[in-house]
Amino acid sequence: AQSVTQLGSHVSVSEGALVLLRCNYSSSVPPYLFWYVQYPNQGLQLLLKYTSAATLVKGINGFEAEFKKSETSFHLTKPSAHMSDAAEYFCAVSEAGNQFYFGTGTSLTVIP
Amino acid sequence: NAGVTQTPKFRVLKTGQSMTLLCAQDMNHEYMYWYRQDPGMGLRLIHYSVGEGTTAKGEVPDGYNVSRLKKQNFLLGLESAAPSQTSVYFCATRLWGGADTQYFGPGTRLTVL
Numbered sequence: 015a016q017s018v019t020q021l022g023s024h025v026s027v028s029e030g031a032l033v034l035l036r037c038n039y040s041s042s043v044p045p046y047l048f049w050y051v052q053y054p055n056q057g058l059q060l061l062l063k064y065t066s067a068a069t070l071v072k073g074i075n076g077f078e079a080e081f082k083k084s085e086t087s088f089h090l091t092k093p094s095a096h097m098s099d100a101a102e103y104f105c106a107v108s109e110a111g112n113q114f115y116f117g118t119g120t121s122l123t124v125i126p
Numbered sequence: 127n128a129g130v131t132q133t134p135k136f137r138v139l140k141t142g143q144s145m146t147l148l149c150a151q152d153m154n155h156e157y158m159y160w161y162r163q164d165p166g167m168g169l170r171l172i173h174y175s176v177g178e179g180t181t182a183k184g185e186v187p188d189g190y191n192v193s194r195l196k197k198q199n200f201l202l203g204l205e206s207a208a209p210s211q212t213s214v215y216f217c218a219t220r221l222w223g224g225a226d227t228q229y230f231g232p233g234t235r236l237t238v239l
Contacts, residue, residue, distance in 0.1 A: 023166065046225045057130075057216055057230035058169075065225040104168065112157065112176055112223050113184070118168035 016041050018107050020117035028125045033077075033092040035120050037105030040086060045107045047088040048114070049079055052102040061103075064088060075099070100124045128152050130231040132217050138237045139207045147202040147234050149217030157220040158200040159184075159228065160192060162213040169216065175200055176223075207238045 021036040039045060046065050050058040062073025069081045075098075079090045088105060105117040133148045149158060156177050161169040171184030175194040189211060191203045204211060217231040 048227070050230075055233075057232045058218075058228075059230070060227050063225070063227060106228075108224065112174060112182075113171060114159075114218075114228055116169045118166060 016045070016107050016109060016115045018105050018115050018117040020103075020105050020120050022120055023118065024121045024123070026123040026125060027095045029097055030094050033090070033095045033099065033122065035090040035103050035105075035122065037079075037088045037090065037117060038086055039088065039105070039107045041107060041109060043109055044083075045109055047079075047081060048106040048108070049073065049077070049088075049090050050104045050106060052104065052119075054101075058104060061090070095122075095124045097124050097126065130217060130219055130229055132215075132231040132234050134234060135232070136235050138239065139204075140239050141208060143207050144203070144205050145207065145236075146204075147215055147217075147236075149200040149202070149219075149231060151198055151200075151219045151229075153219060153221075153229065154197070155219040155221050155229070156197075157222065157226075158194065159218040159220070160190070160200065160202045161216045161218065162186065162211075163216060163233075164213050172202065172215075207236075209238045212236060212238045 017040045019038045048063045049061040052058045062071045064081045072078045106114045159174040160172040170186045173192040175181045178197040215234045218228040220228045
């Protein structure tokens with residue numbers, strides 16, 4: 015069975031500081047991994063996804079994530095936080111089947 | 127291109143009332159999903175469909191029914207609403223499975239009194 019764990023339901027960073035949001039997954043086969051962002055009162059938007067090509071994946075708005083098979087991790091990073099990055103972030107995993115499995119989300123606060 | 131739309135955006139029901147949420151997509155995607163989002167619980171899958179005329183249960187299907195009579199529409203029904211069904215409901219679509227991305231609608235905020 016697949017599962018996704020996001021460590022830290024709330025993360026606060028100062029504007030300009032590094033953003034690190036953690037995601038660990040469990041999967042019996044090499045998975046497909048996704049990060050989504052949700053701004054207040056909106057649906058989820060895709061930030062980036064890993065589909066077994068390069069292990070370092072670049073997404074929109076300066077975010078990137080690295081797939082580490084040995085650690086079963088897919089952490090999301092951004093070198094310098096901006097006020098507009100304040101949102102809820104969800105990690106998700108999919109195998110070859112029909113369903114996505116989402117983590118419980120991390121709320122990012124950016125302090126001016 | 128509207129993408130994924132949801133109707134209505136907001137609704138308030140009394141316990142025991144029924145309603146139907148409509149999800150419509152113009153992307154010609156095969157797969158469609160209904161999720162509910164509650165604080166601290168992420169997104170939980172209610173039902174999904176892998177093609178016109180097919181539906182399947184997700185993680186939390188009790189109290190909900192769905193239908194996919196047309197490829198572009200996926201309906202979520204609440205036959206007898208309960209306060210526990212107060213939530214934000216999201217529809218999502220996907221071309222196929224595997225590595226394909228899910229695309230989300232804007233959500234429906236439902237309150238059951």
